[in-house]
Structure formats: C-alpha cells, structure tokens
Amino acid sequence: MTTATTEINPADTLRMTVYASLSAALIAAGAYMAIPIGPVPIVLQNFFVMLTALLLAVRWGMGAIAVYLLAGVCGLPVFAGGMGGIGRLAGPTGGYLIGYLPMVLIIGLIVEKTDKRMIFDILAMILGTIILYTCGVTWLKTVTGMAWSEAFTLGMYPFLIGDAVKIAVAAPLARSLRPLIRQAETLKI
Amino acid sequence: MADVTAFSYLTGASALHKMDVRFKLASMILCSLTTVKTQFAGLFFLTLVLGIILLYIRFPLKTLIRELRYFSVLLLFVFIARSLSAPGLPFIKLGFVTVTYKGISDGALVCWRLLNIVFTGLIFVATTRPSTLKTAVEWWLKPVPFIPEQRVAVMISLMIRFMPVILEQARETADAQKARGVENRKNPFYRLKKIALPVLIRTFVTADELSVAMDARCYTEKRTSMKLTAGKNDWLILGGVILLCCLMVV
Amino acid sequence: MNIIEIKNLSHRFANGEIGIDDINLTIREGEFVVFAGMNGSGKTTLFRHLNGLLTPSGGSVILDGISVADDPKRARRMVGMVFQNADSQIVGETVYDDVAFGPENLGLEQAMIAQRVSEALHAVGLNAHADKRPHLLSGGEKRRLAIAGILAMGSRVLVFDEPFSNLDYPGICQVLKQIVSLHHAGHTILIATHDLEKVIFHAQRLIFMKDGNIIQDGAPDDNLKEAERFGVRTPCATHFGKEPISWLT
C-alpha cells in the first residue's frame, strides 16, 4: 500500500519529527476524548499512547511522550481535566502520566526486537500496561498515603476491562496503520 | 472543545506579562519545587503572595473556579485518604474508621501544597503567550546534552497547532457517527475502533502532507530562534523568587 | 527570459505508475500560466518537480539557469508552493509564527524576519490577524496565509495547486484577487485546476495535460473551446460564444 505522498521523501528526520509531534497532539487530544460505555468511560489517551509506541517505536515514541509531558509541565492544558502544570505531575494521578515513558519504552523495545506479529504487539501492550499501573498506583499510594489494597481498588481495578478493550482494538489497528507511516526505514535510525 | 484552545492566556501588560519567559519558567519551577518541602507557615506566606499576584493580573474568578473544578475533586480525595490513613490520636470515630488529628493535618498540608503549585502554574499560563513558551524551553534545553533543543521547540509548536485541529476532527467524526445511530451499538470494541480509525488516519495523512509542506518551505533544524532579552526587572523578580523560596524552606 | 526550463522530464512512481512522461516546457518570467486537466493527469506531479520535492526519473528542470537537482535549496526558495489542502500546510501556532517559519529556516536575522513577515502579511491583508490562531481563520484567509508564508521567503515563482478547492464565493474572490495582484507585482504564476471558469480571464497561457503529457499549449482564446475534449469544463461564457469574464467585477 502506498499513500499519496509516499514518493516524496522529506528527510526521514523531518517526517518522523512531524509524526511524533502529531502523536503528541493526538495524545493530548485523547485526554478529552472518551466513549461513554459502561460504568467507567473509556478514555482514549492511553490507547493513543500505546498506538504511538507500536507505530513509532522507542526513539520517536519516547520523543512524542516527552514533548507531551514537557508541554504539560509548562502549563499547557494537555492533561485530562484541562489544567496543566507541575501540579498535575505532583498530584495523586501524576504517576499515570510519568508512567507513559517506561510504558512506551517497553512496548517500543518489544516491537523493535520482534517481527511485528500481532501476538507480540499484544504481549508488549500488556507488559506496558502493567508498568503503567506500577508507576500510577505506587505514586497514588505515596501521595495519598492509602494502603496498597485501597490504591489498587481505586487506581487500577475499575480500568482493567477498558484497558483490555483498548489492547484488543489497538493490535489490529496498528497492523493496518503501519504501512501508512513507513515504519521499516525508521526503525533502523 | 474550542475553549480548550484558548490555553487560558490573558492578554495584558502587567510586569509578569512583560517578564522574560525564561526567567518566568525558572521562577515557576523553582516555586513549585520548593513548595513540596514547605510547612504551614511558609505555605501561608506563599498563598498570600500568590493571591496578591492573582488579583494583580486580574485573574477572573470564574476561570479560577473552572480550572480548579477537576483538581478540587482530586484534592478532596487526597485529603480524605490521608486523614483516614495516618495513625495517632483519634479526632473522631465513625463506625470502624478513625480520623486522627495527625491525619487531618497531614491531609491539609499535602492539599495546601498541591494547591499552591496549581496557583503558581495558573499564574504562569495566564501571563505567558504559548508561542513564546517554546523559545524558553529551547533556551533551557540548550545545555542539556543529547537533546536537540531546536527540534523540541518545533515539536511543541506543532503540537500546540494541531491539538485543536485533531479535537475538531474527532468531534466531527463522532457527530457524524451519532447521526447514524452509533449510540445504539453497545459493543465497546466496535465503538472504539470506529472512532479511533478515522481520527488516526486523518492525523497521519495530515502528518504526511505537513512534512512535505515543511520541506517545501526549506525546513532545517538550524533555524533562527526567537530572541529573548532579559532586563533588570527579570533579574529582580528571579532574585525575589529565590529569596522567597529560601525563606519558605527554613 | 525563461525562468523555468523543463527538458524531457519524466517521473515514474515506485509502483510503476507513470506520473508524467517526457515533458518539455519553458516559462518566461512574469507569465501567468494555467494548467488544466482531469484528475490524475499529472499536474501535481509536474509541480512537485519544480522545487525538488520529487526527483525525476529522467530529464531535468532548470530554474533561471541552474538545475533544481544541483541546488534544491535554491529551488525551494525561488519556487513557492501553495498546496491543495490549506490546513495541513500551516505550521505556526499563530499567523505571525507561520509566516516567520520560512524565513527562520533560511537563517535570517530576527529583525529581517520581522520586516518580511509584516510585508507579507500586508500584501495579503492579514496584518490585523497576526496574533490569531490559524485554525480560527476562514478558508480564504487560510489560503492567503499560505501565500504570505511563501512571499516571506522571497519566492519569485508562485505555484498554486487547486487554489480554489473548498472555498466559498467570497473566499474564491479573495484568493483570486490576491493572485492577480501578485502577478501585477511581477511574480510568475502557475496554477493547476480543473475548473477554468475562475481564472481563465486573467491567464496569459493555457496548458492542457492528459495522462502525464502536455497535449495543448497556447493562448487561452485559441484553445479554450477545445477544453471539453480534454475532460475540462469550458467556462459558461465560451459555451455561448462570448469572451470569458473576470470573477472580480
């Protein structure tokens, strides 16, 4: 499959820079996008984070997240709920934001080391999600001083079903989107 | 969602508006970081200063409430969790939960600190034009090794530019699907896929076109960056902030 | 003097599809040329060779004596391009930032950039919107912003790919007026379109393309009547045996 502009070859760095920037914008927009199904709405942000990792791999995926977080630290309203700033990272849910970095790292690493079969993508996302919750729940517990059991009940269990849905949808999507962004050359950078 | 894109910047000409963004960014981060170590007395003092600044830049109360709406839920949550979890002298006993004095003061301290950090951030955003922000970030990243600061600046500005566009497209997609009765479908897999795929494809096609257009406009990473000039006032304010931070910690 | 000289230019895409096939063409400085042809006739492909966005499979493009392949950077400075989709070519967070993007890439001094941006914004009448966020502009304003972006780089040749798509009537008039006044200011203008109605009155030369070839090249008066033979709708006036009229009246 080729896209309309596949033939045109802006320097690879430029193209990847733009992909990463727009992924960061997508992740930021994802904070405001939710599907109201079931008791806990499915928020699209970490779904886009996983896809960014699957499509852009370690280097540019982490770049996208870093830019996203940096923009948030500087106060741009890119975190859920509108308000940005260090306050959000220091607040009870900050771990879920910082956790995107190791999450993308692990997913990206697995994607780069395997042959992009769907089973590996799914495995990568499951591992990534575990890491995300490790960061998120630990931080939640530290800031609020709750017991572990409470932290898990509030900060993880309600979201697991939604996460399973996201992983199940992200895997085939990544497969159909990969040809669109010409992954092959960029992994070698 | 168009209001998101206003980024809460207030046009104005106060000393803070005119302040060099690099100094302002540093001041904000310094303030936020020291707050984490501050006790009640320091917090009181800082809140006073921040309150005066909020009044001085005429921060509208309505915006303040709107911005704090979401965060106050988080704060309440932290407060309750803290006050229930600390051991010590019981303040009140409700059934099998005990609220302790130490718990209440702990909770109040943590919440107050977070609130101050949020105020600091709000003041920064309200007085800083988003397009100048990237220049300050670029300047601060310059000494950091292995980080291409020029590229980061371009990425931040592309992100600011395209976030509202993506949101608008997503809303269009969602509306079009609602018009065709998608809400009757309760299958979350179906719903997620149907909303995500068009948004993703459009974003990546835009990215493709954008990189060609940037190439056509001679894009290079060795570009002219915006010049910032620091004046005496900037140093004065930064000095004041450092002094304040030292006072708060001791 | 010929500002553009195209010699035996061919482009074959990676999938074997032929974009353009052995094109020869010269364009004089200050000409106003309209390229017409059906979807897929090769207009966009041809244009993208003018500033080196595509690399030819054969032949060459020479700009004012120097080949594009030898100095693509100069080609990009000299040939400014306004793309079909206005929304995905605006880079800056504000109107000002977007126009400054090109000059910044050229490494100009800050003061020089400010001057060029203000001149370009004046030229397209957007100076009052310098601090606006681009996605809040109207379609016609977005197109004019894109034009300002290339003016600020000092391009002599201005290339427009479907400049009127997705515009309402006032939008079309705004952009058309802009293009005509740039032509009067001495710029060389190249426009690709499959809708002759809007521009033909102002054009000095009309080129028909089909399947990657130039099949007709001449003054609009002479070859306008044949347009429909090449899959392009002729302007209404021509149907009734009249001269085309300007949209700017």
Ligand SMILES: Nc1ncnc2c1ncn2[C@@H]1O[C@H](COP(=O)(O)OP(=O)(O)OP(=O)(O)O)[C@@H](O)[C@H]1O
């Ligand atoms: N990236 C590509 N890969 C393969 N073939 C392509 C590619 N881009 C264009 N083509 C083919 O090249 C031919 C010329 O396309 P081009 O886009 O130049 O036409 P056009 O005259 O600009 O059409 P339109 O009026 O639709 O813009 C078409 O047959 C098209 O299918």
Ligand SMILES: [Mg+2]
């Ligand atoms: Mg075309």
